[in-house]
Amino acid sequence: MDNAVLQNMRQRRSCRAYQDRQISLEEMETVIEAGAWAPSGMGRQPVLFVAVQDKATRDTLSRLNAHFLGKPDMDPFYGAPTVVVVLVKADIPTAVEDGSLAMGNMMNAAASLGLGSCWIHRAREVFESEEGKRLLASWGLEGEYRGIGHCILGYPAEQPAEGALRKDGRLLEVL
Numbered sequence: 001m002d003n004a005v006l007q008n009m010r011q012r013r014s015c016r017a018y019q020d021r022q023i024s025l026e027e028m029e030t031v032i033e034a035g036a037w038a039p040s041g042m043g044r045q046p047v048l049f050v051a052v053q054d055k056a057t058r059d060t061l062s063r064l065n066a067h068f069l070g071k072p073d074m075d076p077f078y079g080a081p082t083v084v085v086v087l088v089k090a091d092i093p094t095a096v097e098d099g100s101l102a103m104g105n106m107m108n109a110a111a112s113l114g115l116g117s118c119w120i121h122r123a124r125e126v127f128e129s130e131e132g133k134r135l136l137a138s139w140g141l142e143g144e145y146r147g148i149g150h151c152i153l154g155y156p157a158e159q160p161a162e163g164a165l166r167k168d169g170r171l172l173e174v175l
Helices: 004-011 025-036 055-069 095-112 123-128 130-138
Strands: 047-052 082-089 116-120 145-154
Touching: 004 095, 025 047, 025 082, 025 095, 025 145, 047 055, 047 095, 055 082, 055 123, 055 130, 082 095, 082 123, 095 116, 095 145, 123 130, 123 145
Parallel strands: none
Antiparallel strands: 047 082, 082 145, 116 145
């Protein structure tokens, strides 16, 4: 059986080259809405989204991420103009799972809109750092948060390469 959702999932690829133009507020809100509709443990809906389109803040996040990557001269956001930071309160036992489901929904939604996206790691390290905690406070977030990921968004500068075929033998039928 084939449908538009599965087709979108098959075609979505991580994008690592972006045009130098900002996505629209409507596109960003649509992507975040998809993240907000992700399932969560016990229906808690604990995931918070911080949408960053301000270049100075985006560049600060990039610098912090590059520091934890160990490549201070690199832009780990690949020039993407929008970053959606995915956070969950640190005391939520399903924080990683809930945030991961939200990230997946956002990347699939971005692809359906013709946007490029990529999950950039090291959000945990960024928001455990003193500078990361100051950023959270400046955004009005108090308490301990776990950074799950940075969902970078933008218009692709080039068409990402076609993905690998899915591996066989990953389904074990127990009847």
